[in-house]
Amino acid sequence: MEMQGSRTIAATQQQAWEGLNDPEVLKACIPGCEKVERVADDRFNVGLAVKVGPVSAKFAGRITLSDVQPPQRYTLAFDGQGGAAGFGKGTAKVELSPAEGGCQLAYAVQAQVGGRIAQVGQRLIDGVARSMAEDFFKRFDAQMQQRYAPAAVAPTAAPARPTIAPWLWIVIAAAVAAAAFWLLR
Template sequence: MEMTGSRALAQPQQIVWDALNNAEILKACIPGCEKFELTEPNTYAVGTAIKIGPVAARFQGKVTLTDIVAPSSYQLQFDAQGGVAGFGKGSSRVELKPAGAGCELHYTVSSTVGGKIAQLGQRLIDGAAKSLAEDFFRRFEEELQKRHPAAAQAPAAPATAEPASSGGLPTWVWVAIAAAVALGLVILR
């Protein structure tokens, strides 16, 4: 699965960068996230519970940050196992650019999956990915506004995501983080 998106955020680039590198904030914002812990420099152990259609599972994995250019961008590599439900792996690129008093977050995600979850229809997977990304960004913006209310003068524009069908698991915003997404986003990866 390939997915790209962007989000206008009311907070300055440095505040958003700090939040995207805060394990506590990411754990609170990633849908279904049960664990997001730093295990070594730039490497996190992640655990999340998700449900896509009839498949529900707990995924355990690792997220590694590379190509870090603070406070502008980084690359995420992720690998997750969900037992009989399957596995997901891939990468995400997150970029922040100043935009007025706030900043713009851009992300790309590329992922592949195997197991039962890979047998779900692409339309269902794409829909779940978009929903998880939007949920991550909603939570992320709420957390930023709660922690930095003075910086949040104007409401942010909605996220845009364009999943492309290439057979994969939705990207779980570690992106968005993750993705996120990402970005984490947790978009199921």
Template sequence: MDMQGSRTIAATQQQAWEGLNDPEVLKACIPGCDRIERVADDRFNVGMAVKVGPVSARFAGRITLSDVQPPERYTLAFDGQGGAAGFGKGTAKVQLSPAEGGCQLDYTVQAQVGGKIAQVGQRLIDGVARSMAEDFFKRFDAQMQQRYAPAAPAEATEAAAAPTAAPERSTMAPWLWIAIAAVVAAAGYWLLR
């Protein structure tokens, strides 16, 4: 399976980079993830539950970073085992660059799955992987908004409290969402294969 995409994140390149390298942010953003722990500067252990059609499984795996050039890019290799359900492995390249209003996140994922999960069909696997990527980006955006939302000036706060005023919604950097989506897509695809 190959997936690629690009997103604009409403956060600085540095903020998105930090989020993509924070195990707690990643754990909160990866659908089904219940464990992600850094075991070295360039390695993480991951645990997550995945359901593809009739196949449900818990996967345990590793993510290894290479070609790390903060805060611009890295390549991550992932592999996971889900027992009788199968395995997943692959790579994802993530690149961040400055953009108007935040940063741009570009990603390319190549993955393969085997075992029972592979038997449910490529179309179903692709759909689940894309859905997981979208879910990841939504969660990542929410995390970035919580962490980096600008403080509202006193007048804006008072106006938002008035019954006729609509509350202001702050946005996070789009590049951070893209980075998270790439990681989630890679992990999801990897686990599903």
């Protein structure tokens, strides 16, 4: 499966980068996200509970970061296991750039699924993935609007603070999509 797109986010590039690295924001934006924990500077463990139709399952996943260039871009590799439901793995490239009214977030994901989830029709899998990605972006944009007043969208220097790498949100969204694919089998 391949998926790409872009969205304008109502926050500066730095604010969006920080939001994408905030575990509480990620948990609020990713449907079914139960945990996000750093296990190394470039690796994270993620837990998700997903329900698709009558099927529900818990998935455990790993995310590995590379080519991290704050606050502009990163590449991440992800893999997740859902037991009997199957697995998912892939890569995602995410880029943030300044734009009028906030920043532009562009992404390109390549993923594959296996096990029972792979037996679901590709059109259904693609539809679920796009729906979950759209849900994530709506929630993320709402979180950014809550955190930053419209006047704060003007470029400002944001204070540095330790956060989870920004690539994590796209990996989680991809893992959620892969989990949904597995469950749809």
